[in-house]
Amino acid sequence: MDYVHNIEHQDIVHRCFRCGYCKFPEDYVDFNCPSYKAFGWDTYSPGGRMWLIRAWLNDEIKTSPHFAEILYSCVACDNCKNQCVFPKFKDFLPEIFQETKSELVNEGRIPPEVRDYFKAVATNGNPYKLPQSERGKWAGETGLTKYSGQEYLFYVGCVGSYDEVGQKMARSVGSLLVKAGVSLGIMGSEETCDGNEVKILGEMGLFTQLANDNIKKFKAKGVKKIITLDPHALNIFKKDYPKLGGNFNVLHYTEILAGLIKAKKIALSNYPVKVTYHDPCYLGRHNQVYGPPREILKAIPGVELVEMRRNSLNAFCCGGGGGNFFTDILGTGEDSAGRVRVREAFETGANIIAVACPSCAKMLIDAVKMEELDGKLDVLGIAEIIERAQKIKKGTVNG
Amino acid sequence: MSEILKSLIDIVGERGVSNAPEELWFYSRDPGVLTPHLPDYVVAPKTTEEVQKIVLLANREKIPIVPMGNGMSLTGLVIPLKGGIVMDMKRMNKILEVNQMARYAVVEGGTSQGVLKAYLQDHYPQLRHSIPDAPPTTTIAANMALHGQGRLTQQYGFNSDMVTGMEIVLPTGDICKIGSPSLGPYWFSKGPTLPDLSGLFLGWLGTTGIITKIGLRLYPNKKIRDVELFVTDRVDLIPDMLYKLTHLEMLEDINVWFQPKPLMFLGNFHITIYFTGDDEEEIAFKRKLIWDALQEYMDSKNGGFMSVQYMKGMLLEMPQRAIADFADVPKGGGFEYSGPITIIEHFPQYAAKVVELAKKYDVLYASSARLISGGHCMMFSISFAFNRNDPAMMTRVKHALDEATAFALEMGGIPWKPNFMEQKMTMKKMEPNALKILQMIKKNLDPQGIMNPGNWEVN
DSSP: OOOOOOOTTTTTGGGOOOOSGGGSOTTOSSOOOHHHHHHOOGGGSHHHHHHHHHHHHTTSSOOOHHHHHHHHTOOOOOHHHHHOSOTTTGGGHHHHHHHHHHHHHHHTOOOHHHHHHHHHHHHHSSTTOOOGGGTTGGGGGGOOEEOSSOSEEEEOHHHHHHSHHHHHHHHHHHHHHHHTTOOEEEOGGGOOOOOHHHHHTTOHHHHHHHHHHHHHHHHHTTOOEEEESSHHHHHHHHHTGGGGTOOOEEEEHHHHHHHHHHTTOSOOOOOOEEEEEOOOTTTTTTTOOOHHHHHHHHHSTTEEEOOOSSOGGGOOOOSOTTTHHHHOTTOSSTTSHHHHHHHHHHHTTOSEEEESOHHHHHHHHHHHHHTTOTTTOEEEEHHHHHHHHHHHHHTOOOO | OOHHHHHHHHHHOGGGEEOOHHHHHHTTOOSSSSOOOOOSEEEOOSSHHHHHHHHHHHHHHTOOEEEESSOOSSSSTTSOTTOSEEEEGGGOOOEEEEETTTTEEEEETTOBHHHHHHHHHHHOTTEEOOOOSSOTTSBHHHHHHTTOOOTTHHHHOOGGGGEEEEEEEOTTSOEEEESGGGTSSOOOOSSTTSOOGGGGTTTSTTSSOEEEEEEEEOEEOOSEEEEEEEEESOGGGHHHHHHHHHHTOOOSEEEEEEOSSSGGGTTOEEEEEEEEESSHHHHHHHHHHHHHHHHHHHHTTSOEEEOOGGGHHHHHOSSOHHHHHGGGTTTSEEEEEEOOEEOGGGHHHHHHHHHHHHHHHTOEEEEEEEEEGGGTEEEEEEEEEEETTOHHHHHHHHHHHHHHHHHHHHTTOBOSSOOHHHHHHHHHHSOHHHHHHHHHHHHHHOTTOOBSTTSSOOO
16 A cells, blocks of 8 residues: 655645755855755755655655655755745745655655664664763863753763764863853763754654653753753754753853853963854754854954855855764765865865864864865864964964 | 666766656656656766767667756746656856956856856956846856846847857757857857857757857946836836836836736836946936936826835845745746737737736736837736646646737737747748748758757747
8 A cells, every 4th residue: 555645734845936046045156055066956956855745745756765865865954944035935944854754754765874873873872873881981081070950061962972073072162161160061971862863854753752851851950051062952952842841041152152252261362373164054044153153263363264155144064964964865976065165165265164063073074085185174163273272372282 | 777878877977867756757847837748867967078978879869858957937948848868957057267358258058147146246246147037046058048038138138149159069969169169269259240150049949959158248237236116007108108218228127017916016017127337426317317207207197206115125136036936926836927029019918918818817917028128129928826736727827828929929929938839839920931941940950850859840
């Protein structure tokens, strides 16, 4: 028997005109949809997806691995939502894509990479298949302690906990916050996946379980305020946890650091370097945090902040969103998002790409290698750049 | 795997060809009301040489080829009526040259309007091209190949008049350059003073060759753009008003539009007058001349200027996003229009016909005319929105458009980007010897009949 597909917003799917504004940034300088840029078929653009979803709902095309690839190559960067010209349904575009992926999950017709991701998270609480006991090891000598009623919970997330690049970023942020006297603690081995990617990949059952468990845990510990390392966690905590009863005051670490710098609680020295800032989609477009990371960089004496051609609302994604960081469905070809973004950063003449998301950091570091820009372009977290400036004052590091 | 698929993969690589049901379904249709037809393959070449190899293969195997830009003509010109290969040109999107002093650009055949606009803003802010109000994803070559219009059409003619040279892959697979680039490195003329061979490809809707490179004129980009909106309920006076405005010889663009929704626009005709200047003094001078030109209609209480403050941003946008918005008025994601080219003095008859057709077929209209070449003619858009989930409404729109085209032909107009049925209607009315020339050209250039078959088929 054929599977009958239903999605919540199926009554508006036909309203896409496939005009293609969604492929571009505001000023049309280049295609801003990472999957369209990488694959080059209209089917991989937001409008293409909308039309295919309608055909699929109408049973004009069947579920197939190719259809699933088209859906799962979306990096959920939200560019389409911002550029679509139809005000009455533009906000629902990402939801329609996510609901369709949920249907594929229900049908059991998802790409193997996505299946493996779900399995790893469900089994281990993280996609790295690493033991829970190792989750807090990154904190090492940072001075961070276990959360026990401090003002903030510092939630690091899976990438910050287990990935080498993410851990480095987490350590920098943690150390800075401790040194600045912020009252905060971490969950360590008690922390579990926040579920942002699980939801966007369409596993609503697993997401609800993860979110409910986290909410229960946070409440039991008396958590009221959360600082996140990862904008993906920020996004899910702010947008979806409240719907499940998890109301917390959630901030991204750059928002806290910007405040501390303004209050002169973090000393900054001259660090003469040219930096460009890459907006993470989940911090920028999804949550409209554009200012604080730039305020931090501009506050460092000697730092020259140069913007990439596409920035802020129009920033091009690194390609790591929508679970692609783990599933790699977008691939690593010449037109893959990370490589395109790194080339764009290099064109600014900057020596450093400043990042505020561990997934972006990892994606762009890999892309720098692929573009053979090692030694010419460094990818550093905002806190790592602050640390470099501080070390220069002490005369221990030279640029 | 079929031999043809293998050969296509050899030419463009695995990522450059698809026969997956998803791509075949998508590339079988456009956003208009015409019936889709499945292609057999979709290919996306990146170089002229790849285009050439695909055409040679198609010749050998006698497979139709349908070149495609963004597929936004809305009249089914990229629907593969006889199957075969749809060739998505959008991966050929490089801007190859801008000659600032000679004011021209050379771009690859799939370069989009939006990308060129942004590129000129970044690198040559003193230059601009005639951008249409179609979405920015539409391609320059396709727009010129179907005699599109743009923001500078009132001043300088059809966008196809602005072509300065072409590289074409002929239906036989030969690569040929048209105009000054056929003699040297410069792309400043599509024909003159040579015999103008560009006419063998412009307006032919992809039936005589594939444009792989195109040169286009660029124009001065003045520092300030401004707009005035004149409103009248006297449709009979509009041709005269337009005549007086074009006499000024200094306006960037003139559009006349009328629509029943939102209600504030019902019953009036709106003349949007665009003008430019390098300083406020020039703007003020031109504004004065515009007001002077229409003063008599204000004196006779037959019209007046309307404040544009609240919609100025929307009017000055290039392209105008609000135009695509019309597709969602019936909450259904579609509109299509017939856009005959006609003389200005017929404006009242066309306007009456739009309203009559909308009423007869119970569909929602919006209409906008754009002046061409200082008023020698205009493109009169007869546009109807539809709900894609309502097949009966789509059929009514189709009938209304068919009738609009028949009306335009009766009135001595020329259909713009006609669909295959409208082409047949046009050829039926065409003077026999003109038709004979069309037939000779098509037969000689495309002896196998593989290029976008079903279109401009002279039997």
